[in-house]
Amino acid sequence: LHGGFIPYGGTFLVFSDYARNALRVAALSKQRVIHVFTHDSIGLGEDGPTHQPVETAACLRLIPNMSVWRPADTVETAIAWQAAIENEEGPTCLLLSRQGLPFIEREVVDVDEIRRGAYLVHAPRAAKAVLIATGSEVGVAVAARDILQEQGTPTRVVSAPCLEWFAQQDASYRDQVLPAGAAKVAVEAGIAMGWREFVGDAGEIVSLDHYGTSAAGTALFEEYGFTADNIAQRARQALARTHG
Numbered sequence: 652l653h654g655g656f657i658p659y660g661g662t663f664l665v666f667s668d669y670a671r672n673a674l675r676v677a678a679l680s681k682q683r684v685i686h687v688f689t690h691d692s693i694g695l696g697e698d699g700p701t702h703q704p705v706e707t708a709a710c711l712r713l714i715p716n717m718s719v720w721r722p723a724d725t726v727e728t729a730i731a732w733q734a735a736i737e738n739e740e741g742p743t744c745l746l747l748s749r750q751g752l753p754f755i756e757r758e759v760v761d762v763d764e765i766r767r768g769a770y771l772v773h774a775p776r777a778a779k780a781v782l783i784a785t786g787s788e789v790g791v792a793v794a795a796r797d798i799l800q801e802q803g804t805p806t807r808v809v810s811a812p813c814l815e816w817f818a819q820q821d822a823s824y825r826d827q828v829l830p831a832g833a834a835k836v837a838v839e840a841g842i843a844m845g846w847r848e849f850v851g852d853a854g855e856i857v858s859l860d861h862y863g864t865s866a867a868g869t870a871l872f873e874e875y876g877f878t879a880d881n882i883a884q885r886a887r888q889a890l891a892r893t894h895g
Contacts, residue, residue, distance in 0.1 A: 657683055657736065663695075664688035664746055665704040667711065677742040678716040685735045689762055691721065692788055692840040694872065695749040699865035708746055709844045712814060716741040719754040720813045721839075723789035726754045727812050728763050734816070748787045750868050755789055755810065768816030769809055769828055775800070778807040779894070780886045781829060784838040787810050787855075791872070792838050794879035799886055806886065807833075814845070834889035840877055853892040855885040 659669075661703055667674065677684040693703045711719045718738060720731035721798035728747065735743035757772050764770040772789070773796055780799060784792035789810045799806040810827055811817060817825065829835065835850040836842075836857065852855060858877055872878065 652680070652682070657685065659685035659687060661687040661689065663702060663704075664707050665690070665702050667704075667707055667744070674711070674717065674742065674744075675714060678714050681716060681741050682706075683735075683739050683788040685732075686742065686744045687747065688744060689747045690749040691746040692787060692868075693859065693863040693875065694840065694868035696868040696871070697865050698759055700862035703863040705841050705859050705862060708839070708841050711744050711746075712845060717770035718743040718813060718815050719746065720744065721786040722812045723786055723810050724752055725786075726757075726760065727765060727810065727820055730762060731812060734766060734813075736865040746786065750787065752787055755793065761854040763813070765810075766816070767820050767824065768818070771828060772808040772810050774807045774823040775805040778800045778805045778830070780806040780890055781809055781833045782806060782838060782882065782886065783809045783811055783829070783835060783846075786839070788838045788840055788877060791877055791879055792882060795882035795886065798879055802883075804886070804890065811849075834886065834893035836882060836886045836889055838877070838882055840872070840875075849877065850889070853889060854858070855889045857882055857885055860868050 722728040722731045731745050782792040783794055792808050796806045796808050835854040837850050838857045839847040840859055842860050843856040844854045857876060863871055
């Protein structure tokens, strides 16, 4: 409160519940506090459901004036950190994985668009399907897009590292990223709450609405449907409802 320092801390994401009062007070006081949370999903693996924060990202997004970033790779992480440093109106949470993640091959790297909270990773013309993902699931969504493209379905991938910042964008940008006529699938290794407004009634949500279990992260992603094949199948279901 005195100023001169930017406080930050770090722990497993699931332990953010222990800091709930501090998170809330920082938000209502509009203090620039940075919380770096790691081990952000079932991808942490063998520690099991006590350490797998399936509901925590959604809970943090409920806090007014809190910016929650879940970056997909080093580029998004650097931009999220810069945004946190420059955000003088409230706290920021960075949700990072335990497991190593691949670099996301983007058609265009535009820092300003990434800072908008959601942006186009791959954007073919006249896309019929849109895959929206965060964090470690963006790479899986890109792989699902490859399947759909090979099957003749033009598909775009949207990375949405910060839903709060995306919500602050003007309507024209939001409509450009998520066009009204396309079938939409949201992909996040956590509960589905909050994603329906982005995919609409006809869309699909690949989520985890129950606790995980103790196993290797790769095995859990396979078991719970966070695979390219399953996401592509869910996109086909959304396409059937959207376009008939």
